[in-house]
Amino acid sequence: MDIINPATGALMTTVQEDNAAAIKEKYVSLKKGQPAWAAKTVAERVAIIETFYQLLDAEKDELAQTLTAEMGKPLQQSYNEINGARARILFFITNSEKYLAEEWITTEGGTQEKISYDPLGVIANISAWNYPYLVGTNVFVPALIAGNAVLYKPSEYTLLTGLHIQRLLYKAGVPPQAFDVAIGAAAAGEAILELPLNGYFFTGSYNTGKYIAQKVAHKLVPCQLELGGKDPLYIADDIADISGVAAGTADGAFYNNGQSCCSVERIYVHETIYDQYVQAFVKEVKSWKTGLPTDEGVYIGALTRPAQITVLEQQIEDALAKGAELATGGKRINREGNYFEPTVLLNVTNQMDLMQEESFGPIIGIMKVSSDEEAIELMNDTSYGLTAGVFTSNQPRAEAILQQINSGTAYWNCCDRVSAALPWSGRQHSGLGTTLSHLGIRAFAQPKGWHLRR
Numbered sequence: 151m152d153i154i155n156p157a158t159g160a161l162m163t164t165v166q167e168d169n170a171a172a173i174k175e176k177y178v179s180l181k182k183g184q185p186a187w188a189a190k191t192v193a194e195r196v197a198i199i200e201t202f203y204q205l206l207d208a209e210k211d212e213l214a215q216t217l218t219a220e221m222g223k224p225l226q227q228s229y230n231e232i233n234g235a236r237a238r239i240l241f242f243i244t245n246s247e248k249y250l251a252e253e254w255i256t257t258e259g260g261t262q263e264k265i266s267y268d269p270l271g272v273i274a275n276i277s278a279w280n281y282p283y284l285v286g287t288n289v290f291v292p293a294l295i296a297g298n299a300v301l302y303k304p305s306e307y308t309l310l311t312g313l314h315i316q317r318l319l320y321k322a323g324v325p326p327q328a329f330d331v332a333i334g335a336a337a338a339g340e341a342i343l344e345l346p347l348n349g350y351f352f353t354g355s356y357n358t359g360k361y362i363a364q365k366v367a368h369k370l371v372p373c374q375l376e377l378g379g380k381d382p383l384y385i386a387d388d389i390a391d392i393s394g395v396a397a398g399t400a401d402g403a404f405y406n407n408g409q410s411c412c413s414v415e416r417i418y419v420h421e422t423i424y425d426q427y428v429q430a431f432v433k434e435v436k437s438w439k440t441g442l443p444t445d446e447g448v449y450i451g452a453l454t455r456p457a458q459i460t461v462l463e464q465q466i467e468d469a470l471a472k473g474a475e476l477a478t479g480g481k482r483i484n485r486e487g488n489y490f491e492p493t494v495l496l497n498v499t500n501q502m503d504l505m506q507e508e509s510f511g512p513i514i515g516i517m518k519v520s521s522d523e524e525a526i527e528l529m530n531d532t533s534y535g536l537t538a539g540v541f542t543s544n545q546p547r548a549e550a551i552l553q554q555i556n557s558g559t560a561y562w563n564c565c566d567r568v569s570a571a572l573p574w575s576g577r578q579h580s581g582l583g584t585t586l587s588h589l590g591i592r593a594f595a596q597p598k599g600w601h602l603r604r
Contacts, residue, residue: 153310153501157443157452157487165309167334170341177331177345180272182439183327187270189299192247195295201322203239206232216310221279222452223406224443235283239291241570242591246295249588250595254448262602267465267595269297270372276339278353279305279408285353286315296594299328303342303517306335307454356579374583374593377537377576378508379411382529383565384481384551385427387420387540395541396430404492404513407453412537414565416505417516418525428496432477435492440483450512452486461513462490465504469515472602474498500531526554535577539565
């Protein structure tokens with residue numbers, strides 16, 4: 151398998167893919183090794199993960215450079231991702247013993263009752279390329295701490311990062327019989343689905359997630375899906391700093407080149423401030439530097455997947471044909487690599503693909519609305535349900551609006567952020583199950599109820 155630098159088109163290296171037999175052999179090794187890993191105390195497993203946490207910082211320069219080279223995000227954003235992943239790991243280090251400990255429910259009387267939390271067994275972590283450290287640590291870290299063995303399949307677009315993760319986990323003390331990597335693309339994923347695993351944890355697109363859920367349904371094991379979004383944002387008429395909000399929300403839409411499940415993908419602006427907001431938003435977007443992600447000051451680097459450029463072009467063509475206005479951008483950049491101009495479209499409607507289908511690129515539609523009620527109706531007009539945000543100076547107003555939006559995460563005066571302490575979950579086509587928070591720790595354990603009669 152060729153590893154291509156999306157910013158230059160250059161071949162970085164070639165890696166041997168695993169065939170189905172090799173992946174099965176890795177599973178058999180994990181199956182044999184998992185009981186020994188589970189026999190360690192939670193504290194012992196946490197200590198090993200804490201060493202991994204420290205290694206991520208010690209080797210962050212090499213890790214960031216590799217991530218930028220194979221994925222295309224600006225180098226500073228790669229450092230930001232590694233630091234963000236360490237913050238999430240710290241949450242698991244700090245809280246896992248508490249939430250995996252036995253809970254005594256009834257201690258009086260002739261029968262005592264308690265709950266224990268056992269590992270699932272051997273689980274699959276089929277991960278994503280857009281934030282390989284962040285979305286990976288959501289799964290394999292709490293899974294390992296809970297005593298599971300993990301068959302980890304990094305995306306073929308960030309395979310070298312996945313191999314770094316494997317190397318550092320081994321260096322930290324995780325045995326190869328508790329963590330292994332399946333190397334490959336779709337065929338490797340298909341081979342994993344054929345194995346008798348004890349759980350499947352996937353991050354990626356709705357279509358692939360739906361396929362995985364259907365494929366493994368008969369096994370009756372946990373299948374957790376962190377899928378896409380078409381995340382709406384409403385800018386109310388009472389915000390004080392229109393320019394500041396425009397700049398911040400532009401970042402929420404375009405950070406990581408818009409390649410994020412929780413990027414702002416639809417913006418609805420109250421008509422009384424629409425013109426001012428749009429003017430400030432477009433000014434901010436035009437100020438960004440586009441170019442090689444290793445160059446100083448670059449904000450928009452290369453798109454990871456060349457095929458996504460076609461998706462963006464089709465969405466723009468559809469929007470323009472239905473009456474949208476192009477405020478800036480709109481086309482691929484003529485240079486080596488996968489580059490696309492940051493694009494803003496106005497006069498959009500919810501009948502456009504741009505406002506219904508996930509873009510996953512540097513493109514946004516901005517629509518004028520006349521009231522909170524209209525904004526709520528349009529925000530809920532989606533098959534997704536990951537995040538939604540409201541900018542207003544009035545907290546009760548924001549909470550009243552967000553309470554009516556069918557999404558797993560609600561933002562007031564912020565957007566495009568994740569906290570390890572809060573559950574990360576999607577509704578509708580945005581997924582099943584939960585990562586992060588105490589729920590995301592217990593997602594990798596199966597409870598056992600104990601009835602103890604003297």
